[in-house]
Amino acid sequence: MPLGTYQRKRRFGVTPEPRGKPPKRGRGKHLAYVIQKHRATALHYDFRLEWRGVMKSWAVPKGPSLNPAAKRLAMPTEDHPMEYNAFEGVIPEGEYGGGTVMIWDRGTWTPEVPDVDEALRRGELKFRLDGEKLRGSWVLVRMERKGDDARPPWLLIKHRDADAGKRDLAEEEPRSVVSGRLLVEIARDEGGNMERAADGDPPPLLRKMLANPKLITPARRAHKKSVWHSNRRVS
Numbered sequence: 001m002p003l004g005t006y007q008r009k010r011r012f013g014v015t016p017e018p019r020g021k022p023p024k025r026g027r028g029k030h031l032a033y034v035i036q037k038h039r040a041t042a043l044h045y046d047f048r049l050e051w052r053g054v055m056k057s058w059a060v061p062k063g064p065s066l067n068p069a070a071k072r073l074a075m076p077t078e079d080h081p082m083e084y085n086a087f088e089g090v091i092p093e094g095e096y097g098g099g100t101v102m103i104w105d106r107g108t109w110t111p112e113v114p115d116v117d118e119a120l121r122r123g124e125l126k127f128r129l130d131g132e133k134l135r136g137s138w139v140l141v142r143m144e145r146k147g148d149d150a151r152p153p154w155l156l157i158k159h160r161d162a163d164a165g166k167r168d169l170a171e172e173e174p175r176s177v178v179s180g181r182l183l184v185e186i187a188r189d190e191g192g193n194m195e196r197a198a199d200g201d202p203p204p205l206l207r208k209m210l211a212n213p214k215l216i217t218p219a220r221r222a223h224k225k226s227v228w229h230s231n232r233r234v235s
């Protein structure tokens with residue numbers, strides 16, 4: 001059961017996250033890529049790549065860096081269903097991953113290795129991203145296993161190419177690519193904890209918004225089950 005771990009960790013009567021249908025193979029030639037910024041117990045960026053009908057997932061505490069010299073820790077997490085890519089909203093406090101989730105980037109990815117299964121097994125996956133924020137060539141490398149560490153961390157590293165650079169995208173482009181909202185605005189719209197969500201947003205931008213409320217995204221009416229879907233029209 002490919003999504004067994006994902007489903008065991010969650011109570012679908014309580015959380016608005018999708019249950020996930022059985023994975024389908026070969027849905028098209030483009031593989032999906034998404035990053036969800038997640039203010040849970042600690043802020044992190046969930047980096048997900050479609051493979052064999054599920055989203056292979058890593059939690060990146062500091063988020064991706066465009067600087068090839070920066071190696072960003074990426075902790076492997078359970079495979080997520082494809083439907084999860086459209087999830088932006090609030091997971092109730094006390095539930096697994098409780099907190100605010102934003103779709104920070106999305107697009108497609110292309111393997112830069114001949115055999116992805118083999119690359120995942122060996123722990124060195126090279127790929128190209130075509131997202132709205134992240135582009136170009138990247139690598140995920142698994143670190144050496146230490147002692148009885150069952151799931152060694154990986155590192156997410158930008159390759160040197162035209163898309164590499166010194167810009168801090170987490171700081172400069174902190175908004176959702178589907179709704180334009182900050183974490184605090186998602187929490188406001190979906191009945192989450194705004195104060196907690198806001199500490200995942202850049203403080204200089206929050207200060208500017210307080211000084212000029214026109215910068216605040218207008219409130220949306222909360223939807224059923226407190227979830228906002230990227231494919232739903234907002235009235």
Ligand code: MN
Nearest residue numbers: 038046059097
């Ligand atoms: Mn997460």
